[in-house]
Every structure is written in structure tokens, then in C-alpha cells.
Amino acid sequence: MALSPEVRSNERDRIAQMVLDLVKERGAEIPYQLAITESGLSRARFDQLFDDYDDMFDAIAQLWLKPHMVAMEEALAADLPPQRKMYEFFRRRFVISRERFREDPEYFTILCEMGAANFERVRSYVDLADHYQCEVIVQAQAEGYLAGLEIDEALSLINQMVSNYTLPDALIYLGDKLTEQKLARIVDTIFIGLSGEAGNEAAGVNSLRIAT
16 A cells, blocks of 8 residues: 555654664664564565665654754844854754763764764765855855855865864764854854955965965
8 A cells, every 4th residue: 555645754754763762772773674673564564665774764864964954944044144144053053963962972972873884875964054054155245254255165164164063973072172152263263264355375364375
């Protein structure tokens, strides 16, 4: 019997949450066959929901990253000055990850390892985050910030400067050294000094040049 889109979506979310719960309970990644067994569904019914492990991982990633997606969309839609919007774009996701890490560091670490092992399955979420960030950059440039930089160049530079606040693994190694106050100072520095107006030889502030 064919499943309606709504039923299929709900069942995929249920199984994804079940797998996340099992990972937390057992402290290890859950094999596909075990997920089938624990689901309580027949193999035929399970096959209607997922094509294979990769497809199931997609559902898990979508569920786990949904709060981050919502946070980015809300920050992007917020009526805020560019500098504050950029800060909120990173801060809101960082807070979600930090709270999850503090709640259960071991569980958080396992999920980071799963994400690293299946990076190609989460690449689309990274690309979407970059797309949203480009929109924030465009809004900032419309008000005179990040002058003289191509959007992709600004994106790359900013990502490198704030990577510790966007890569969940950084919390495992840096923990409480990562703070909202430091993130705010980083964003302040980006808006004060990041510019391409002095030409290709400029880096950071306009008075600093790299010898060629």
C-alpha cells in the first residue's frame, strides 16, 4: 500500500528520532539493519520509507539540523542592522550546538563523528548555510560594509574567521573558550576591518600589506 506524502514524512521523522535516541542510549552509531529491527516495522514497510542507509541518514541529518535551519532563516528575516544580523546569524546556531554539547558531551561527540563520516550527506546543509550567509553579506554591502569584496571572497574570509563558531567539533576541543562575547568581537572586527578597497595586496586592515 502506497504511503501518502504526509504519512511518509511523519514516519521518516519518527524513525530518525528513534535512531538518535538509540545512538544516545548505546553510545554508538546504529547500523541500518538494527534500525529496521528496532523500528517495529516490516522490512517491506521500512523500504517504503528509506532506500538505504544514506537515505536514512538524510532523514536523521534533516531532523538534527532543523533547529539550525530555522535559526538562520529567522536571523535572515529579522529587521536588524547588518552587523547585528551577521552576529545573530552565527550566534543562534552556536547557542543551539553549545546547549546540546553541555547537555551530553559524549552523545554530541558521536553525532559529530557521524556527520564527519557522512559529510557528503550533509554537504547540502553547508551549501544552504553559505547561501543564506551570502544574502546577509549582500545586505551588508548595500549599506556600505565589506566594500570592494566579491561576495564569494567575503564569504570565504568570514567563514574562516568564524569557523570555530560554526563547526560543532570545535566545542569538543575548545568548550567554554568559545563565548558569545568573543563572537561579537569577531563580528565587530569583520565589519571594521574587512575590505577590498585597498586592492588585491591588502589583507585585513588597509594599512597591512603582504609582500609579493
